[in-house]
Amino acid sequence: MAKRIDVSGLSAYYGTTKAIEDISMSIEPRSVTAFIGPSGCGKSTFLRTLNRMHEVIPGARVEGKVLLDDENLYASNVDPVAVRRSIGMVFQRPNPFPTMSIYDNVVAGLRLAGVKKKSVLDDVVERSLKGANLWKEVHNRLNKPGAGLSGGQQQRLCIARAIAVEPQVLLMDEPCSALDPISTLAIEDLIGELKSQFTIVIVTHNMQQAARVSDRTAFFNLAGVGQPGKLIELDDTQRIFSNPSVQATEDYISGRFG
């Protein structure tokens, strides 16, 4: 299921402002790649270009290529809806659909794609919630509103919803920043399990988290306020945190920056 991503010469704009410039990297299948860097360096923007969510914002556009295995996501005949179906996303703040029950939230993607068969949906709910480590906590109240869960449970519900449509890649935009340490640990364990099936890309501000969960780490930085963000280096996580090849990376991870 998992696919690799190859990005080359990618720049993204908000109107006339260039947010990220000329990024090229490869993301390996069945691995966790973490993006770290200061606020405003374009990590989240770059993440959103990987499933064409960037262009949802009015005035936003992208230049360059993103290859999912061999297909260019930005080719003119590619349907962004199909792209998002194979590259799922989990957001910074848990955002379950407030009108829907836990069950309906998990199957939202499938139902809206036209799957109606009850037995299929039941299976998906159980499998996805088990995959998101939430099944034990909610299996006896699947018809209760999703918004009634705790923050950490809501975020796992959103992960269940994202994996229910069986994407090849899962993008996570600071998925733990709104959660307490225990919920964070639950999600981190989950990421470790999910990487056997999915290619996972995670943006995080927490460097210990990047060190704990990821196989490879990319460091982004920007030259100054108003300058576009750039990829500084991408390497094995262990190497980034022990012996990075660029001075700026070492400064950032050891707290000497600015």
Next chain:
Amino acid sequence: MTTMTTVPEDARPQVGPRLTANRLPRWTPPAVAAGSIAVGCGIGAAAGLQSHLQWGLISALLFLVGGYLISAQVEGRRQAKDRFATSVVWVAFILAVVPLVSLTVYTVQQGIGVVNGNFLSHSMKGVIQSGPGGGIYHALLGTLQQVGLATLIAAPLGLLTAVYLVEYGRGRLAKAVTFFVDVMTGVPSIVAGLFILSLWNLALGFSYSGFSGSLALAILMIPVVVRSTEEMLKLVPNELREASYALGVPKWKTILRIVLPTAIGGITTGVMLAVARITGETAPVMMLVFGADYINSNPFDGPQQSLPMYIWQQYSVVNNDFGYARAWGAALVLIAFVMGLNLIARGIARWRSPKGGH
């Protein structure tokens, strides 16, 4: 070793003002209010003022001034100002509620004796206008049909316009639409009536009918629906749209299955309020529906009656006690209908609103 030195209680420097101060007991405001009303009525009676409204205003003034002075004496200026502001809010609230309550109470008093099965199920056909008897069935039927048709036209148009403005509209076209919706909000109902009269009846040659009135009512209703729906759609967090897109759901389906259901409570309330607003419209209905004494259950052909027009006719054309009684009865039914719509709207809003908690 550090030694803890304890300063004796009374030797500590006094920082700032003391925290305790004289406070009026909790029953002071109601007591002042009761006293002001007593004194106000006394002054009013002594001065021979006829209107009870004047008594009430004197009492309100006494309440404001008295409350301030008493509080200023006991609690100081700052507290007195606080109490004064609270009193102003109360007085304003009562001033606003008095006309509403008295209108409702008076209508019920006058109308309740008139409204009965016979009144609701008979028209004015064959009834001598200046005599007793007759009913509002034809007017009620006309109002329901006209308002129903107007809603069928205005609700989808307004809803789709709002969806366009919030979800798709960019640039000049959206600005122009917003501008014209604003302009339409301010169109007087008689102008809407004249417009339909000149377009539908005169230029296109259709005759008086309930539907003709519905067209004018729809013109009045559309901007209200657009505005309220627009506000409700804007309240739907963008994160929900993004969550849906990220699942590979197309935009139109996201709007239909995620955005609209999330906002449906508020949208329904908006539509119901717009319905309530046009139900009481008289001018365009008089011009386009023409009025009738008999039951016409076909809104597309021939004159019909409607409740506001019926009230007006009974009051100004019949113009005697029997007419007044029927007018009050019809007014009571009209108010009850609008109030019922509001209650339904609130019920739907509560029932469909996004649920949190367990």
